[in-house]
Amino acid sequence: MSLTATPPTALADQVIAWLGTQQAAMEALLQEIVNIDSGSRQAAGVDQVAAVIGAHLERAGLSVQTQVFEGYGRCLQARLPAAPGGPTDAGHVLLLGHMDTVFPAGTASARPYRVEGHKAFGPGVADMKSGLVLNTFVLEALARVGGASRPVHLFFSCDEEIGSPVTRDAIRQAAQGAQVVLNAEPGRITGNVVTARKGSCLTVFEVQGVAAHAGINPAQGASAIEALAHKILALHALNGCEEGVTLNVGHIEGGMAANVVAPLAKAQLDLRYTAATDLDALLKRVREIIEAESLPRTQGRILSQHSTLPMAPTPPALLACYQRHATRLGFQVEGEFTGGAADSGITSSMGIPTLCALGPVGGYAHSEREFCQIDTLVPRAQALALTILDPA
Structure with a gap:
């Protein structure tokens, strides 16, 4: 044409x-x-x-x-x-x-x-x-x-x-x-x-903790929800780390009941980037935050990750x-x-x-x-x- x-x-x-x-x-x-x-x-x-x-x-x-x-x-x-x-x-x-x-x-x-x-x-x-x-x-x-x-x-x-x-x-x-x-x-x-x-990348991840009775023995537990909160703050701190880069944890779920220290929490992270972004380097930083032991006896892991160009x-x-x-x-x-x-x-x-x-x-x-x-x-x-x- x-x-x-x-x-x-x-x-x-x-x-x-x-x-x-x-x-x-x-x-x-x-x-x-x-x-x-x-x-x-x-x-x-x-x-x-x-x-x-x-x-x-x-x-x-x-x-x-x-x-x-x-x-x-x-x-x-x-x-x-x-x-x-x-x-x-x-x-x-x-x-x-x-x-x-x-x-x-x-x-x-x-x-x-x-x-x-x-x-x-x-x-x-x-x-x-x-x-x-x-x-x-x-x-x-x-x-x-x-x-x-x-x-x-x-x-x-x-x-x-x-x-x-x-x-x-x-x-x-x-x-x-x-x-x-x-x-x-x-x-x-x-x-x-x-x-x-922009391109986008959806990362679904979870944090595992340790369940305990929140009133009787909370110190025996390790809250996956609290650990997730630390990770959300760290992930959102990456906003603007490169021109055009935005991150948003837009969906979370977790816990069993109000009187139970949460043994599990899940979240979905939306990441937007430009053609000039070093996506591999950025996703490495995201992985490090998710997998870090934000609280003792908690562990995060990525369940799935999918990018749109x-x-x-x-x-x-x-x-x-x-x-x-x-x-x-x-x-x-x-x-x-x-x-x-x-x-x-x-x-x-x-x-x-x-x-x-x-x-x-x-x-x-x-x-x-x-x-x-x-x-x-x-x-x-x-x-x-x-x-x-x-x-x-």
Whole structure:
């Protein structure tokens, strides 16, 4: 894909015109999938979202494939060949997205999709079910005009919100040979797109202590909870040890009862870092804190550790290409850096130019206030389609 040429006017006009008629259809699909619980590891719900989107794409004449990941659900793939006469050795454009959300089962029925003015609300409406809708309609629009000069592939994963533990290799496979990756994570609340992201590392650990009666013989015990408290303070003291590094122990559990010196405590640590961070050295410091004997007769150990890669900066030419088409459609965007990790880190680590947050504008993801600015569905879809249509 050339990042400086302008797409053929007639083809671009057809795509813009068709997408311009699809606002109601986009909202209908969005409502349908938001009202399906599809939290990470809710395999049945993820499969239902995949079935709804897959059926839509098949009605548009596209071939759809799924891949099952036991306990997590299906990934969805679709491929649109290049238009006749296009280069035979062209790398493809990959449209990326994820079908899982962070919300527990029952959330969709407790607070289903609703619209107030130009904002839609509901679990996952911004992150990232509206992006799934956008990618789906962009692929259909391109199919209707006979394809772009390059093949366009779509890949929707099932476990992004927990760091893509089972689909990482499948994402790499889908991205292999891609010329560019365009990820429809939600547009920033500013309207901007994302040109770099932090990576994340989730560390689950436990502290073992010694149980004792808290009233009769407390000195015979060793509190795992007290030891954990010391470790939390030490881990949080690492905040800012390098530029862009943040650590947060966001979940703890432990103990047996108020009158028992706690024999066990567990915690989950979220660590965020940049592409410039020496992650190995930082994780060594984390391990030393966790495994140190914070109190006599207590011992900490790591149970699991999983990292999501940071997204390397988007090449300026790719950002400029999208900006040019956004301007043509009447809106302006800039590139932003964000602390949130995404699957775009996987593809950028492969050296593939990647641009993220191309979905509709949204805000307050992962909360009850999460919203999607639904009047951005069509223009953001049009800008994405025009970016893809830039000829070789």
